């Protein structure tokens with residue numbers, strides 16, 4: 001399912017006056033594609049992800065997920081859409097430390113007052129290679145394993161799109177690679193849509209397309225480039241900023 005941003009703007013009321021985090025962003029994230037979002041610190045990457053996922057309302061413009069314009073939904077419908085159609089993964093995993101891997105995966109559904117079938121929870125953890133860690137708590141798992149639990153949780157409701165905000169930011173190279181391979185597989189084998197913020201050219205090169213954000217605007221899009229190509233482009237960008 002496709003996510004579209006049409007001329008999206010986002011302004012925050014900062015202490016020293018308004019801050020424009022997004023300034024007329026138009027972008028389409030097509031079904032079955034993997035997009036990386038890069039840009040200097042403060043360029044609006046997280047804000048773009050939050051607006052696209054319906055976690056924050058844009059100040060102007062429109063976000064459409066699978067044909068539904070988010071701005072036309074009331075709070076209940078928006079909550080339901082976010083729960084059922086959108087997955088979100090954070091850099092610091094956001095797992096509940098007192099719950100097992102299985103309980104963490106089932107949590108969003110339980111919070112919504114629904115039962116999570118234990119076979120399905122097991123299957124979700126098997127899908128991310130953690131069938132033998134079902135009863136482990138976060139502190140008993142490595143960083144990469146915790147992120148995979150978070151991804152299993154985000155995917156549990158079979159969302160149309162998965163947003164990931166620096167999902168490998170807290171991981172070493174080897175575990176980053178495992179998580180990136182998993183995200184790539186979601187797109188290639190299951191036709192999911194993945195949008196990932198990253199600072200890392202190696203991670204970005206796993207995507208089909210890299211969108212570059214500067215001062216809240218998309219300034220460039222790269223396709224078919226390797227990690228060195230992405231790194232060169234980022235270095236040039238940072239020099240010109």
Ligand SMILES: Nc1ncnc2c1ncn2[C@@H]1O[C@H](COP(=O)(O)OP(=O)(O)OP(=O)(O)O)[C@@H](O)[C@H]1O
Nearest residue numbers: 012013014019021040041042043044045046047048
């Ligand atoms: N809740 C908020 N209130 C006020 N200003 C905010 C808020 N959230 C973000 N901003 C500002 O909006 C701008 C964009 O922030 P954002 O977090 O989207 O950038 P980013 O590219 O993700 O940065 P980083 O790479 O450092 O995480 C920044 O100037 C930031 O200070």
